[in-house]
Amino acid sequence: MKKLLVSLVLLLAVVSTTSAQNDKYTKAMESAIARVKYTAPTPELQQAAGQFEQIASAETAEWLSTYWASYTYILLAFKESDVARKDAMLDKAVDFYKKVAQQQPDNDETMVLAAQLAAARLSIDPENRWQQYVPEFEEAIAKAKQKNPENPRVYALQGQSLFYTPEQYGGGKAVACPVLKQAAEKFATFKPASTIHPSWGQDTNQYLLNQCGQ
Structure with a gap:
């Protein structure tokens, strides 16, 4: 009986310490x-x-x-x-x-991050970088959408890309705005897994939607 009590006390101590560490980590993340x-x-x-x-x-x-x-x-x-x-x-x-x-x-947020990276590289010099980064962006978006079609960031990035792509290359407001609207609908029902999981994108998406008159 004494050994059992000692084991229980040690277990509770470990659980308490782990919980405190998790709380500290979460609060630090939320602050950043x-x-x-x-x-x-x-x-x-x-x-x-x-x-x-x-x-x-x-x-x-x-x-x-x-x-x-x-x-x-x-x-x-x-x-x-x-x-x-x-x-x-x-x-x-x-x-x-x-x-x-x-x-x-195998996380759709990892794939979205890859798409965002490709878009950032492309934006620096679209004329000379499109051959590398447009396919990378499109592949990452396609994978993320297949993995989780409810992720609003997939549509937000896709709409943003179309918004800033000239019409002669398949972009422009006419094609971008419906995708941005779809992203807004996804954002309206999206709930991150926790307070520190990816949750970005809604403000930028709404800004572009405002440019669409929506």
């Missing part, structure tokens, strides 16, 4: 994620990226900190004007993406 918005100033995004890197180095078994680090560096690249610095930031984003892809290879 709150900073990650496209409209956020660059220094704030840089601070968030640093937070994610610190969390990722401490919590190597967790994939979400690595995911958010990659995504934040993509946002930083979009806000940067210097081409060399843009690519340098995307290099960092790719490094984190590769780790996510190893941990979550």
Whole structure:
């Protein structure tokens, strides 16, 4: 009986410690994620990226900190004007993406992240990069949609790509706006798995929908 009580006490201690560690991790993630918005100033995004890197180095078994680090560096690249610095930031984003892809290879959010990376690389020099990054983008979007057709970020990125593609190349508002509307419908019912799972994209999608007059 005494041994049983000791075992129970030890088990409860382990559970309590694990729970506290999980709470600390979640709160740290929530704090960093709150900073990650496209409209956020660059220094704030840089601070968030640093937070994610610190969390990722401490919590190597967790994939979400690595995911958010990659995504934040993509946002930083979009806000940067210097081409060399843009690519340098995307290099960092790719490094984190590769780790996510190893941990979550069959996750639709990993595929969406790959599409976002391809779109970011393409935006730097569309004329000279389309042959590589357009197929990469389309392949990643197709895989994500097949894996989870209810993921709103799939349609948001697809609509965004069409919105900024010239009409003569198959883009423009006429084809983009219905896809953006579909994304908005998906966002309306979407519920992330937790407060720290991917949840971005709705604000940008709505901004573009406003340009569509919707």
